[in-house]
Amino acid sequence: MIEIRDELNSLPVKTYRWLNVNHLNIYENIDKDIKPYNKRFFEEMDDENISIGSISNIITINQHLNRINNEKYEYGVSRKMVDLAENSYNAGVYAYIKRGANIKKPIRIEYEMDRENDVVIDNSIIVASENSKATIVVDCYTVDDVDAFHNSAMKIYANSGACVTVIKIQRMNDNSNHFDSNISVVENGAEVNFIQVEFGSKRAVTSYTSNLKEGGKSSIYSIYIGDKDRELDLSYYMNHLERKSISNIEAKGALKDKAKKVFKGTIDFKLGSSKAEGREEESVIIFDKTVKSKAVPLLLCTEDDVKGEHAASSGKVDEDKLFYLMSRGFTKEEAMKLIVEASFNPIIDRIPLEDMRDIIRKEIARRLVVEERI
Amino acid sequence: MVFMDTNRKTYVEDIERGIYDIKNEFRYSYKVKKGLTEEIVREISEKKNEPKWMTEFRLKSLDIYNKLGLPVWGPNIDDLDIENIVTYVKPNTDMKYSWEDVPEDIKETFTRLGIPEAEHKSLAGVGAQYDSEVVYHNLKDYLSMKGVIYTDMETAVREYEDIIKNHFMTVVPPSDHKFAALHGAVWSGGSFVYIPEGIQVDIPLQSYFRLNAPGAGQFEHTLIIVEKGAFLHFIEGCSAPKYSVNNLHAGCVELIVKEGARLRYSTIENWSKNMYNLNTKRALVEKDGTIEWVSGSFGSKVSMLYPMSILKGEGARAEFTGITFAGNGQYLDTGAKVVHAAPYTTSNINTKSISKDGGVAVYRGALVITENAHHCKSTVSCESLMLDNRSRSDTVPVMDIRNDEVDIGHEAKIGRISDEAIFYLMSRGISEEEARAMIVRGFVEPIAKELPLEYAVEMNNLIKLELEGTIG
Numbered sequence: 001m002i003e004i005r006d007e008l009n010s011l012p013v014k015t016y017r018w019l020n021v022n023h024l025n026i027y028e029n030i031d032k033d034i035k036p037y038n039k040r041f042f043e044e045m046d047d048e049n050i051s052i053g054s055i056s057n058i059i060t061i062n063q064h065l066n067r068i069n070n071e072k073y074e075y076g077v078s079r080k081m082v083d084l085a086e087n088s089y090n091a092g093v094y095a096y097i098k099r100g101a102n103i104k105k106p107i108r109i110e111y112e113m114d115r116e117n118d119v120v121i122d123n124s125i126i127v128a129s130e131n132s133k134a135t136i137v138v139d140c141y142t143v144d145d146v147d148a149f150h151n152s153a154m155k156i157y158a159n160s161g162a163c164v165t166v167i168k169i170q171r172m173n174d175n176s177n178h179f180d181s182n183i184s185v186v187e188n189g190a191e192v193n194f195i196q197v198e199f200g201s202k203r204a205v206t207s208y209t210s211n212l213k214e215g216g217k218s219s220i221y222s223i224y225i226g227d228k229d230r231e232l233d234l235s236y237y238m239n240h241l242e243r244k245s246i247s248n249i250e251a252k253g254a255l256k257d258k259a260k261k262v263f264k265g266t267i268d269f270k271l272g273s274s275k276a277e278g279r280e281e282e283s284v285i286i287f288d289k290t291v292k293s294k295a296v297p298l299l300l301c302t303e304d305d306v307k308g309e310h311a312a313s314s315g316k317v318d319e320d321k322l323f324y325l326m327s328r329g330f331t332k333e334e335a336m337k338l339i340v341e342a343s344f345n346p347i348i349d350r351i352p353l354e355d356m357r358d359i360i361r362k363e364i365a366r367r368l369v370v371e372e373r374i
Numbered sequence: 375m376v377f378m379d380t381n382r383k384t385y386v387e388d389i390e391r392g393i394y395d396i397k398n399e400f401r402y403s404y405k406v407k408k409g410l411t412e413e414i415v416r417e418i419s420e421k422k423n424e425p426k427w428m429t430e431f432r433l434k435s436l437d438i439y440n441k442l443g444l445p446v447w448g449p450n451i452d453d454l455d456i457e458n459i460v461t462y463v464k465p466n467t468d469m470k471y472s473w474e475d476v477p478e479d480i481k482e483t484f485t486r487l488g489i490p491e492a493e494h495k496s497l498a499g500v501g502a503q504y505d506s507e508v509v510y511h512n513l514k515d516y517l518s519m520k521g522v523i524y525t526d527m528e529t530a531v532r533e534y535e536d537i538i539k540n541h542f543m544t545v546v547p548p549s550d551h552k553f554a555a556l557h558g559a560v561w562s563g564g565s566f567v568y569i570p571e572g573i574q575v576d577i578p579l580q581s582y583f584r585l586n587a588p589g590a591g592q593f594e595h596t597l598i599i600v601e602k603g604a605f606l607h608f609i610e611g612c613s614a615p616k617y618s619v620n621n622l623h624a625g626c627v628e629l630i631v632k633e634g635a636r637l638r639y640s641t642i643e644n645w646s647k648n649m650y651n652l653n654t655k656r657a658l659v660e661k662d663g664t665i666e667w668v669s670g671s672f673g674s675k676v677s678m679l680y681p682m683s684i685l686k687g688e689g690a691r692a693e694f695t696g697i698t699f700a701g702n703g704q705y706l707d708t709g710a711k712v713v714h715a716a717p718y719t720t721s722n723i724n725t726k727s728i729s730k731d732g733g734v735a736v737y738r739g740a741l742v743i744t745e746n747a748h749h750c751k752s753t754v755s756c757e758s759l760m761l762d763n764r765s766r767s768d769t770v771p772v773m774d775i776r777n778d779e780v781d782i783g784h785e786a787k788i789g790r791i792s793d794e795a796i797f798y799l800m801s802r803g804i805s806e807e808e809a810r811a812m813i814v815r816g817f818v819e820p821i822a823k824e825l826p827l828e829y830a831v832e833m834n835n836l837i838k839l840e841l842e843g844t845i846g
Contacts, residue, residue: 014447016711019740019772022447269788271763286778289745293776299769301788304760308788312773315781 002030002084002119002149008077008179008205009235012266013298021262021296024205024233030177032119032149037090039117042109049101050134055092055123075209076153076181077235085153085181089123092153095136097162099129106135106167106352113141113148113172124154128162128190135165135352139359140172141200147175150201154182158190158216165193167351171363172200174228180206186216186245195350198224198232199363209237212245212276221347222251225340225367226259226291235264238280240273240306249280252347254340254368256287266298269306276303280310285317285340337368398479405463405587410456412436415559418462422528422562427539435548435558442552448738449676449705454650459622460590461560463505472512480504483584499524501581503594506562517575523568524579527595530566537568541597545628545656545684553624553652557593561626564594567608569635571601578607578640583625585612585649591622598628600635600663607638612645612673620675622650629657631665633687638666640825642832645673647703653679661687661716668824669696671708672836680738682711685719685747696725697821699836700733700765709738709771714747723754726818730761739771741782748779756786759817811838 007023014022045052076082095107111120120140128134142148150172158164170178178201184192190213198204210218220236238247249265267278280297297310317339325335341348341364351357406414415436419429444451465480476484484502499513501524508526517524523534531538548558565581585592600606612623623645631637637657645651651674657665667681683692694710712721727735737756758767769786791813799809814837815822822830 013768013770015738015770015772016740017446019742019774021772021774274763286775286780289748289776289778291776291778292774295773295775295784297769297771297784297786299758299786299788301758301760301767302763302765304763304765304790306760306789309786310769311783311785313783314773314775316778 002032002034004028004030006078006080008081009207009233009262009264010078011264011296011298012237012268013300015296019294021264021294024262030149034088034090034119034121037111037117037120039112041091041111042093042107045105045107047103047105049098049132050095050103050107052093052095052107055089055094055125073183073185073209073211075183075207077179077205077207081151081179082153082181085121085123085151089121091120092122092124094125095127095134097128097132097134099132101129101132103132103134106137109136109138111138111140111150112143113146113150113176114143115146118146118148120148121151122153124152125157126154126164126166127157128159128164130159131161133163135167137167137169137351137353137356139169139356140178142173142176145173145175148172149177151179152181156182156184156192158184158186158192160188160190162187163191165195167195167197167356169197169356169360170200170204171197171359174200174202174230176201178204178206180204182208184210184218186210186212186218188213189215191217193219193221193350195347196220196222197360198222198234199360199367201230203231205233207235207237209239210247211239211241212247214242215244216242217246219248220250221350223344223347224251224253224261225364226253226255226261227257227367229258230260232259232261234262237266238268238278240267240269240276240278242272243274243276245273245276247278250347251282252343253284254287255284255291255293256368258290260292262294262296264296264298265310266300267308267310268300269303269308271302273303274305277307278309282312283343284314285343286314287317287336333369337365340364340368398483405460408458408460410436410439410461410556410560414461418560418562421462421464424531425535428531431542432559435555438548439552439555439559442555444552445678448678448707449734451650451652451676454620454622456556456622458619460587461593462562463587463590464507465504476510484510484582499579501526501565503563503581503583503592505585505587505590506592508563508565513579520573521570522573522575523566525566527561527564527566527597530597534566534568537599538566538597541599541628541630543626543628545630545658546626546654550654554626554654557595557624557626557654560591561593561595563592564596564625567598567606569600569604569606572603574605575607578609580609580611582611585621585623585645588619588621591624594625596625596627598637599630600632600637602632603634605636607640610639610641612641612643620648620650621646623653623674625653627653627655629665631657631659631663633661633663636664636666638668640668642670642825643673643677644836647673647675649674651677651679655679655681657681657683657692659683659685659687659690659692662689663687664691665693667692667694667696667710668821669694669708670821670825670833671696671698671706674706675704677706677708680709680711680740682713683721684713684715685721686715688716689718690716691719692721694723694725695821695824697818697833698725698727698735700727700729700735702731702733705734707736707738709736711740712742712752714743714750714752716747718749719747720750721752724820725756726759726821727757727767728759728761728814728817729765729767732764734766736768736770737786740774741772741784742774743777743780743782745776748777750777751781752783754784757817758786758788759814760788760790
């Protein structure tokens with residue numbers, strides 16, 4: 001039995017209670033036991049510049065881990081969910097990339113959930129040494145109508161000059177629960193790009209916190225689809241700790257049916273982050289009047305010499321575009337799909353795997369056009 | 375804005391606020407004990423000779439007050455000890471309809487603040503509240519002949535009992551939050567305005583609230599009803615001298631804008647920096663009606679002020695223009711709330727904030743679009759200017775959209791004064807100090823131009839006052 005009695009994705013600065021955005025309350029018992037996950041979930045890599053292995057064999061990177069732990073960064077959808085992932089995991093990898101190495105081939109992690117393996121609790125740690133470069137792709141999906149449970153924690157540590165791209169794709173079925181906590185520490189001059197694709201599950205609660213040191217760059221590219229009665233709670237936090245750090249949040253979504261979404265995006269300029277820059281943009285296309293879309297774009301600032309900006313917009317699919325496409329013989333749904341895809345494309349194109357991009361485009365079609373497997 | 379770096383700055387710790395800080399000797403004819411009990415609430419009601427339903431309303435509110443908790447968000451208000459606040463202070467005078475009859479010291483205070491002068495020049499009517507009671511009220515004859523009512527709340531409760539009974543605290547119910555409940559229990563003073571159908575009040579009405587008593591609270595209630603097709607511009611000004619004890623202002627403003635009517639509500643608030651300004655303002659706008667808020671927050675120690683517009687009728691519109699200037703020791707948590715509850719409604723929120731010298735300026739907003747409110751349009755724009763890195767500026771907006779046929783845009787920006795701009799102005803022979811003041815004035819200009827002229831001048835003076843000495 002997994003018991004969740006928790007306030008998740010709490011806003012860093014609370015606001016009016018009647019809007020119900022300060023946190024997501026979940027009081028639920030999930031009738032699952034944590035048991036071993038018996039599938040292979042990552043590929044060994046034939047490259048001397050990288051050591052990658054199952055998190056259960058972790059020895060080599062403990063020292064780096066301590067560094068993260070010592071600095072006491074708060075992160076995650078909630079303390080309890082992070083504790084669950086860090087202490088009771090049944091999957092997850094560690095990856096250590098050597099100094100100066102440029103790992104061209106993406107590291108692929110895959111959680112395929114089925115009846116036997118319906119619980120994945122993964123704990124992953126990525127350490128990129130000075131001036132190294134790597135891409136990690138995590139794909140999480142279900143293969144049958146199992147009601148799966150996924151709770152994930154990932155720590156990304158980018159040493160100075162390193163460049164790490166993490167892509168997390170979630171396309172679980174509509175019975176499943178998905179919790180995802182991520183943190184990155186972006187050292188001097190390092191860069192971390194975090195791409196999140198949230199297309200599935202009944203309930204998706206995700207969180208990403210990025211801590212930026214001097215000259216660090218951090219980006220979030222997020223695309224999501226809410227259909228049926230999906231509940232999405234997305235929280236992003238850019239923590240500018242030092243000078244000249246740069247952050248960018250870009251989120252694009254499409255909502256239909258009775259979907260509910262809360263988007264929380266925070267740019268926090270801490271004292272000492274002079275000359276930092278942060279941008280945030282959220283746009284959502286709304287298909288039905290039965291959806292509920294909330295957005296809370298926070299801008300917190302205790303440093304004067306910074307540039308911060310956020311913009312949010314939401315609205316219906318552009319009628320003119322729709323009309324044009326329909327006049328060319330597309331059905332309304334197909335036309336809408338095309339418009340959503342066009343809006344998502346700049347983010348999808350950042351994924352360096354062709355098969356993954358195809359899967360994502362098919363999933364958009366499946367979610368937005370008809371309920372048939374393509 | 376282009377943002378660059380300047381590191382040379384000096385600060386002036388406390389600014390002489392001139393006329394606002396002149397205190398009068400504390401004289402009163404009656405005041406209640408400190409704190410809040412049923413006995414005190416009954417006593418206030420009795421002194422005011424109120425009808426029974428009002429006494430009961432007060433007691434019910436007190437009950438709600440005791441049940442509600444403090445907000446879990448926003449500034450820390452632990453220092454505010456309601457047990458130490460005197461909720462009702464009656465000044466040593468009755469209400470006067472002629473300026474000549476107002477006692478000398480009170481008259482002098484308002485004269486210094488420019489109230490009677492303004493009345494002569496450009497106002498249709500004036501009300502002046504001193505501590506808990508309105509001491510002066512006047513309306514130009516030609517307006518009262520048209521059926522315009524402008525009076526203090528106490529008189530209204532007696533003379534227009536039906537209207538008040540039907541509307542009092544219906545827009546802001548006491549159950550809204552703890553301080554609304556407190557207001558319901560101990561309210562005193564304020565204005566009642568009624569504009570009959572089709573009447574266009576061509577020049578503004580003004581109420582000025584002055585809190586002179588130390589350690590007291592001011593809980594004035596303003597109720598304005600603008601009937602079909604009518605128009606009114608109402609101006610509210612507030613100030614208080616500084617005492618070492620904390621004062622509390624928990625006023626309540628209820629505005630009812632009927633079909634096709636337009637109400638412009640301007641406030642310049644310059645409370646002293648020991649004031650907790652926990653004010654509630656709300657407008658209910660019917661079909662094709664318009665509410666326009668203009669709000670300047672300069673004073674007080676802590677402010678929590680978020681005028682709310684409920685667009686209830688089709689085609690209703692709300693505009694909010696606000697400026698907040700937070701200096702040393704101030705935590706000004708301000709913003710605007712809009713609920714689009716009908717189709718084809720429009721809202722436009724435009725705010726600017728400046729924080730300096732350790733001040734905290736927060737924009738806190740809410741935009742709600744309900745299920746049936748299709749074809750709504752809303753734009754929100756917030757800009758914050760930080761004058762140094764000891765200050766703080768946060769933007770906390772929430773958008774809650776439950777409809778597909780909407781067009782919503784929100785943007786916010788934060789930054790500092792560009793050195794390039796200062797350098798350019800200096801190269802044209804303008805001193806650095808003046809250049810900086812010019813840029814700040816330019817920043818607030820879109821807001822200043824919405825204010826009545828005297829207030830725009832006052833705001834420019836305040837900005838000048840606040841900026842003096844910030845340049846090394």
